[in-house]
Amino acid sequence: MTERTAQDISINSIELSVDGVRVRVAPGATVAAAVLTVDARTRTSVSGEPRAPLCGMGICFECQVGIDGVPYQRSCQILCSPGMRVTTCGEPSLP
Amino acid sequence: MKKDFDILVVGAGPAGIAAAIAAAENGLRVGVVDDSPSPGGQIWRRGTQPPTAARRWNDRFEAAAVVRMMGWRVIDCLRLTPEGGILRAECNTPGVQPADLHFRHLILATGARERFLPFPGWTLPNVMGAGGLDAMVRGGLPIEGKRVVIAGTGPLLLAVAAQLTAHGASVVAICEQASLAQMAPLALALLRQPGKLLQGAKYRWATRKTPFFTRCWPAAALAEPNPGPGSENEPQPRLQAVTLHREGKQWTVACDYLACGFHLVPNTELASLLGSRIQDGFVVTDQQMRTSIPAVWCAGEPTGIGGVDASLLEGRIAGLSAAGKTEAARALSKRRPGMQAFARALERACRLDPRLRELADDQTIVCRCEDVRMAALRGRSGWRDAKLHTRCGMGPCQGRVCGGAAEFLFGWSAGHAHPPLYPARVSSLMEEAEEEAMAASSSHPAIEPE
């Protein structure tokens, strides 16, 4: 992870994990943005392509990830909260 | 969970907010339900920054006696009669029970989505909608110093370019598929709306360092060469550059993001499910924004893509009319024709160049949920035939992405919407079946099969 300044940390006051990597985001950030911040993909398509968010408004379902063990959540419509555990494509908690 | 409202509004964008305020200020019990985590719709999306635009509307909405259900999506209609009905909504937070929203009057303010067109490479990570990338950045994606190509059609491109530039992005090109001649009448229509014209000029000034190409579109999005199979941490392919096409010439531009949207497609699924009349893709209403179904109004982009002012006006009319303030609604509706003229001019300006139909090659994926490629769709007789034989449009987005493309590519229209409108949890569907069995009556809306 990149170094962050103290000021960053005070603004980015929410800490969560994406595939085990710790991320800090500002209040109001979406899970999709947090996932893209660590440069992860969100899901793997039926023919095995990596995919990432497309629409940003809840209609395309490309941003689906697992959140706290619940699979298939549209990460663009869900805000980050402290301690959230996000798992992207290929992670074992997704059935 | 059961909730009871005089007026239920679906959608908390400008149209839904204006409708809810108008109805609540007339003393009615109003509920607003929206899939997004916070109100504002597409244009006033909140994200990590405090709302700056439209503070007045925001404050009025916060102050209004309205039950706000943010992060809830309407998935079905359980009952609909001229006296009212019940919508079923699911919460985006896992574990929360579904809600049955009872209403006397219903206002649909479901907005619009971007139209996406398939071209080689458009499924690569970091290729997004124009509004899509804007939403990601408002939602906290760091964009400072990133190189962005913005492409597609419509005034949204310039708005997004200005917004991303303000966030420190380096917008390297704006590519508008329409010609200058095609867009000129829009500029004329804008002369009658100086506010919009000024806004456009401000956007262009903010992006003055970025070349703006007309008749230009992405021919392909290119991936970083994949180093091949190897370690577990094998880097995934990701966007590296975009090949642009303009008047027979092609060139390649390096970029980190491609933001590409071809104007907007109205969200008419719920209106269609209720059986409301839809013509040329838009929900038909009278001057009071009443649909063809008693007890159901519709406002904002499902009735025509006219921008934020049209959505606000229609929302107020619908709210007043549903609250029984027919005279006030009628007075306001006198301002609609000018707005509708603008919407028509906008539609003409954004008409898609037929050559865009040739962007996708046989191997290009059209339906991203089911990975259906162009070759499989050629020769299908229509949307239903394609669905049955290729699973196109059968995935979780239910054709919201590929439907808009297929409409342009093949002239297919999507037909009637079916419940559930979004993939629903099994528990919710089972409960619904019980409810339906109990309510089994002629009052259920007649939904014609495709």
Ligand SMILES: Cc1cc2nc3c(=O)[nH]c(=O)nc-3n(C[C@H](O)[C@H](O)[C@H](O)COP(=O)(O)OP(=O)(O)OC[C@H]3O[C@@H](n4cnc5c(N)ncnc54)[C@H](O)[C@@H]3O)c2cc1C
């Ligand atoms: C990034 C961006 C910038 C824009 N900038 C401008 C601009 O500068 N000027 C301008 O005039 N226009 C702009 N627009 C166009 C803009 O979409 C409209 O002006 C305005 O937002 C339309 O308002 P609306 O209320 O009709 O729809 P929307 O704002 O789209 O709101 C509809 C709401 O309904 C909700 N919804 C839909 N279906 C359901 C369901 N089944 N259950 C629950 N909720 C549902 C959606 O989540 C959404 O929040 C912009 C659009 C985008 C995407």
Ligand code: FES
């Ligand atoms: S990015 Fe399209 S649904 Fe989330």
